[in-house]
Amino acid sequence: MLTSILAFVIAIEGVLIFLLYRTVKKLWDRRLQSDELMHVEERILELMGRFKKLADNKIDSLNTKVKQIKDLIREANNLLSALHVAISEAEQTFEKISELPSNMTETLEASTERTEQLENAEREEEPSVEKQIMLLKAQGLSEVEIARTLGMGVGEVKLILELFGRKSGVRS
Numbered sequence: 001m002l003t004s005i006l007a008f009v010i011a012i013e014g015v016l017i018f019l020l021y022r023t024v025k026k027l028w029d030r031r032l033q034s035d036e037l038m039h040v041e042e043r044i045l046e047l048m049g050r051f052k053k054l055a056d057n058k059i060d061s062l063n064t065k066v067k068q069i070k071d072l073i074r075e076a077n078n079l080l081s082a083l084h085v086a087i088s089e090a091e092q093t094f095e096k097i098s099e100l101p102s103n104m105t106e107t108l109e110a111s112t113e114r115t116e117q118l119e120n121a122e123r124e125e126e127p128s129v130e131k132q133i134m135l136l137k138a139q140g141l142s143e144v145e146i147a148r149t150l151g152m153g154v155g156e157v158k159l160i161l162e163l164f165g166r167k168s169g170v171r172s
Helices: 002-099 102-125 129-138 143-150 154-168
Strands: none
């Protein structure tokens, strides 16, 4: 009988050890799950922080673009207003001109023609660029000085001097 009681006690101890093992294993698994959940939660918070930074940067960028667009619209409206004023003034001037007697209009046209003739005559009196270069070279200026004086490139001055120097028999 002692052996059967001892076997019974050993069996009960085995069952208790098995139950204790299962309980400890469940607690351990829950702890691991809890650690994993904490890790996942930390990762989610980190990603949310990154997303917030990215979203804030994009919102700031969009706000800047909106401000720039508003400024451009304001500038366009100002230019449009100025254009309307200029058109209105031009229309008023046209109305005044059309109200002039016909002989005044003819006089105005003749005056405009005379102004154009004078401008053309002035242009014709002005020596050509080639002549100016040749005159400045004859005065002893270097190619660089001639280019600076006339606002041209040195290569262009050299080319003109070579071309016109050959025609006139002069070497640069």
